[in-house]
Amino acid sequence: xxxxxxxxxxxxxxxxxxxxxxxxxxxxxxxxxxxxxxxxxxxxxxxxxxxxxxxxxxxxxxxxxxxxxxxxxxxxxxxxxxxxxxxxxxxxxxxxxxxxxxxxxxxxxxxxxxxxxxxxxx
Amino acid sequence: xxxxxxxxxxxxxxxxxxxxxxxxxxxxxxxxxxxxxxxxxxxxxxxxxxxxxxxxxxxxxxxxxxxxxxxxxxxxxxxxxxxxxxxxxxxxxxxxxxxxxxxxxxxxxxxxxxxxxxxxxxxxxxxxxxxxxxxxxxxxxxxxxxxxxxxxxxxxxxxxxxxxxxxxxxxxxxxxxxxxxxxxxxxxxxxx
Numbered sequence: 001x002x003x004x005x006x007x008x009x010x011x012x013x014x015x016x017x018x019x020x021x022x023x024x025x026x027x028x029x030x031x032x033x034x035x036x037x038x039x040x041x042x043x044x045x046x047x048x049x050x051x052x053x054x055x056x057x058x059x060x061x062x063x064x065x066x067x068x069x070x071x072x073x074x075x076x077x078x079x080x081x082x083x084x085x086x087x088x089x090x091x092x093x094x095x096x097x098x099x100x101x102x103x104x105x106x107x108x109x110x111x112x113x114x115x116x117x118x119x120x121x122x
Numbered sequence: 123x124x125x126x127x128x129x130x131x132x133x134x135x136x137x138x139x140x141x142x143x144x145x146x147x148x149x150x151x152x153x154x155x156x157x158x159x160x161x162x163x164x165x166x167x168x169x170x171x172x173x174x175x176x177x178x179x180x181x182x183x184x185x186x187x188x189x190x191x192x193x194x195x196x197x198x199x200x201x202x203x204x205x206x207x208x209x210x211x212x213x214x215x216x217x218x219x220x221x222x223x224x225x226x227x228x229x230x231x232x233x234x235x236x237x238x239x240x241x242x243x244x245x246x247x248x249x250x251x252x253x254x255x256x257x258x259x260x261x262x263x264x265x266x267x268x269x270x271x272x273x274x275x276x277x278x279x280x281x282x283x284x285x286x287x288x289x290x291x292x293x294x295x296x297x298x299x300x301x302x303x304x305x306x307x308x309x310x311x312x313x314x
Contacts, residue, residue, distance in 0.1 A: 073268050077275030084276070084292070085283060104272075108264035 005115050008057050011068075011106035015054035018075075018099040022047040025088045042078075042087035046096065049075040053103050057112075061120065065113030072107040076100035130311040133197030137305025140190035141298045147183030148294075151176045161288040166240065169227035177227070184224025192217030194301070195250075201308060205257030212250035219243035244293060248277075251300055258307070266307050270300055 026043035030036050053075050055061070056068040063071070079100050083093035106112060151168040152158050155176040158168060168180035195213025202210060222239035230236055255270040273296035280292045 069264060069268055070271070073271040074275060077272045077279065080272070080276045081279040084280060104265070104268050108268060 002115065002118070004059065005109075005111050007106040007109050007112050008115060011072075011103050011112070012054050012057035014099050014102045014106075015050050015057060015075075018096055018103075019047055019050035019054055021092070022050055022079075022088070022096060025092055029087055039085065039087035042082045042085055046075075046078050046082050046088065049078050050096075050100075053100075053107075056116075057103075057106065059119045061116045063116075064120070065116035068112065068116060069104065069107035072100060072103035076104060128197045128200040130201055130308050133194060133201055134305045134307070134309025134311075136190055136197060137194045137301050137308060139305075140187060140194055141302040141305065143190060144183065144187040144294075145298055147179055147187065151180045151183070154179070160291055161285055164287045164290050165294060166223070166228045166236065169224070169236075170229040181224045181227050185221045188217045188220030188222075188224060190217070191220055191301075194305070198304070198308065201311065202257065202261075204260055205253045206261065207257075209250045209254035209257055212246050212253065216243055216247045216250060219246060244290075247297055248293075251297065254300070254304060263307070266303055269303055273300060 022043060026040055026047055029039045029043045049071070053068075053071045056063060056071050061068065076097060079088075079093060079096045082088045083090060083097075088096070148165065148168075151171070152160075155168065155171045155173040157163075158171070158176070165180070168176050169184075171177045171180070192214050195210045195215075195217055197210070198213060199207045199210030219239050219242045223236060223243055226235040226239055228236050251270060251274065255267045255274065258267040258270070277289075277293050277296055280289050284292070
């Protein structure tokens with residue numbers, strides 16, 4: 001098995017940063033009322049997707065190489081939806097979208113796809 | 123039609139121009155009519171605006187944009203194959219329906235014709251986008267179907283939680299982005 005590609009490390013690092021930041025935003029979304037459960041839940045969804053994406057950028061990736069891109073796509077989409085529904089603030093949302101796009105770019109690389117598939121076959 | 127007769131650069135340019143043109147129509151229409159509010163008014167409300175400039179820009183703009191969409195669809199279906207060809211054929215239909223949206227504006231009769239063309243336009247456009255996502259994946263592209271996937275999921279997510287006006291605006295904005303990306307993709311195809 002070949003050494004871990006840089007893009008795998010970059011994808012995981014960026015996804016972890018996104019996960020931690022969205023976790024903080026999730027806690028800030030709670031305003032003490034039951035009505036805020038919806039926005040907290042949506043922010044939690046963002047956090048969960050970033051963590052899932054981070055997990056996909058490892059040698060223990062549970063999905064196919066091409067599915068890493070799909071996870072990144074869903075993450076980006078969920079971040080945008082969270083912005084639309086005002087679960088996360090606009091500026092932080094834009095930064096999280098940029099992080100998700102970096103994950104998409106990393107996940108689209110043929111080297112990443114083949115490396116993940118190689119690890120799964122090993 | 124022989125695909126080799128369609129110049130990818132021309133087709134790609136038409137796609138880019140079509141997307142930018144309709145964006146300009148939207149911006150100019152909203153700029154001229156300050157009463158139009160995102161999320162409360164649909165785009166079609168511009169077609170019956172009290173401000174004549176907004177109404178004319180929107181209605182005629184839809185017709186021109188529809189022609190551009192149709193030409194783009196003809197080129198896309200000629201140059202590409204498989205699912206992307208189907209997407210192009212559906213774009214031809216979408217373009218024709220967009221012309222109908224502009225011609226049969228919201229104030230035409232009781233608005234039934236306008237509504238019919240609007241629903242048909244969005245239905246055909248959405249199916250075209252899905253086909254293009256599958257086609258791009260089959261052709262080995264990764265970034266274009268990824269971006270198409272993002273906008274598809276975003277639009278789906280807006281279906282249940284936003285107003286119809288906001289949903290329409292989101293779908294149109296996403297569709298214009300998709301068309302821009304498809305135009306750039308086709309522009310970069312090397313003609314053999």
